[in-house]
Amino acid sequence: MEQADLQRLFDSKIEQEIRIEPKDWMPEAYRKNNLRQISQHAHSEIVGMLPEANWISRAPSLRRKVALLAKVQDEAGHGLYLYSAAETLGTSRDEMLEDLNSGKAKYSSIFNYPTLNWADIGAVGWLVDGAAITNQVALCRTSYGPYARAMVRVCKEESFHQRQGYEIMMSMAFGTPEQKQMAQDALNRWWWPALMMFGPNDSESPHSQQSLNWKIKRVSNDDLRQEFIDKSIPQVEYLGLTLPDPDLKWNEERGHYDFGPIDWEEFYRVISGNGPCNKDRLEARNKAHNDGAWVREAAMAFAEKRQTNVA
Amino acid sequence: MNSKNWPLFEVFIRSKNGLSHKHVGSLHAADPAMALENARDVYCRRNEGVSIWVVPSDHITASDPGDAEELYEPARDKIYRHPTFYTIPDEIGHM
Numbered sequence: 001m002e003q004a005d006l007q008r009l010f011d012s013k014i015e016q017e018i019r020i021e022p023k024d025w026m027p028e029a030y031r032k033n034n035l036r037q038i039s040q041h042a043h044s045e046i047v048g049m050l051p052e053a054n055w056i057s058r059a060p061s062l063r064r065k066v067a068l069l070a071k072v073q074d075e076a077g078h079g080l081y082l083y084s085a086a087e088t089l090g091t092s093r094d095e096m097l098e099d100l101n102s103g104k105a106k107y108s109s110i111f112n113y114p115t116l117n118w119a120d121i122g123a124v125g126w127l128v129d130g131a132a133i134t135n136q137v138a139l140c141r142t143s144y145g146p147y148a149r150a151m152v153r154v155c156k157e158e159s160f161h162q163r164q165g166y167e168i169m170m171s172m173a174f175g176t177p178e179q180k181q182m183a184q185d186a187l188n189r190w191w192w193p194a195l196m197m198f199g200p201n202d203s204e205s206p207h208s209q210q211s212l213n214w215k216i217k218r219v220s221n222d223d224l225r226q227e228f229i230d231k232s233i234p235q236v237e238y239l240g241l242t243l244p245d246p247d248l249k250w251n252e253e254r255g256h257y258d259f260g261p262i263d264w265e266e267f268y269r270v271i272s273g274n275g276p277c278n279k280d281r282l283e284a285r286n287k288a289h290n291d292g293a294w295v296r297e298a299a300m301a302f303a304e305k306r307q308t309n310v311a
Numbered sequence: 312m313n314s315k316n317w318p319l320f321e322v323f324i325r326s327k328n329g330l331s332h333k334h335v336g337s338l339h340a341a342d343p344a345m346a347l348e349n350a351r352d353v354y355c356r357r358n359e360g361v362s363i364w365v366v367p368s369d370h371i372t373a374s375d376p377g378d379a380e381e382l383y384e385p386a387r388d389k390i391y392r393h394p395t396f397y398t399i400p401d402e403i404g405h406m
């Protein structure tokens with residue numbers, strides 16, 4: 001087929017909501033755009049394990065410990081589903097891991113904030129996973145088949161993540177005054193970074209329109225952020241906590257909550273490597289990767305030996 | 312990794328007896344035995360299956376989407392392969 005015909009076929013599939021599959025022809029820019037988004041998403045799942053893993057051994061009860069352990073294990077799985085989806089676009093797992101470990105690849109800036117105490121684990125499950133779910137539900141309809149299928153699996157697993165986080169917040173918010181204060185403090189620190197997870201404003205996000213046209217993204221950054229804010233407010237009210245935003249108020253006309261300005265300078269500072277934990281995260285990633293090298297090598301040597309014995 | 316990458320395996324899971332195995336995703340492993348163990352860990356954490364197949368990805372031969380026309384088009388005009396092509400009187404009930 002001629003290039004122009006291939007392009008027409010691709011465009012009509014996008015138009016008719018027919019998913020693009022790995023062996024289908026696709027424009028190079030579409031491939032690259034997907035690869036960047038999916039690999040960044042995968043890296044976020046992997047780095048996202050670090051702030052929580054920090055608290056597994058210090059969970060206050062066995063119930064909390066098994067929940068957190070299961071959640072962190074899920075996130076490893078999410079990373080794997082996404083790396084697999086990215087690999088169908090013609091890159092290797094090792095290249096992606098190398099880009100992550102060298103600091104070349106980006107991951108969600110939220111994971112560069114520290115989890116200072118147990119209430120943070122509640123706030124992370126509730127808000128960070130909550131924001132991720134809002135984003136991922138929309139991505140279940142993304143135009144690249146392997147990415148959409150990965151998102152469907154991820155969304156099925158995610159909902160307990162948010163609920164276990166909210167449960168932690170409930171027991172603290174309804175606990176002693178000191179516990180309630182800890183819950184409030186965690187909410188204060190995580191609220192704004194959680195809102196930044198949806199990315200820059202639509203007006204500042206030049207690639208966004210192309211992604212929406214290709215249906216890689218299905219809902220714009222600002223619309224997703226608004227949806228998340230509207231959903232969160234009754235949850236905050238139930239806890240008897242307050243959001244660290246004096247401008248927050250219901251707008252009858254819009255049918256949405258208005259909210260105050262986001263500190264985008266902070267966002268760009270953290271994403272460009274100068275957040276509170278960027279260095280720690282990369283060091284932990286590299287240490288885990290290097291410490292595991294002998295295991296990977298031994299497993300491969302064992303597999304090869306077994307194969308020669310059979311042959 | 313230094314020298315060799317672990318090969319890729321495709322994972323198929325039978326969700327319950329009576330249903331066929333269905334492709335659920337892929338993973339890297341040093342050998343088939345490890346692929347099976349890893350498939351259990353990542354794809355069956357919530358009773359998703361009763362049986363797992365793992366197949367080295369490079370053992371799969373796939374059709375080319377570019378051949379779609381010659382592969383699937385000939386079936387399209389053979390409407391006599393479908394029951395609705397034949398007229399049967401209402402009086403005789405369901406057939």
Ligand SMILES: [Fe+2]
Nearest residue numbers: 045074075078
């Ligand atoms: Fe996740």
Ligand SMILES: [Fe+2]
Nearest residue numbers: 075129158161
């Ligand atoms: Fe999660």
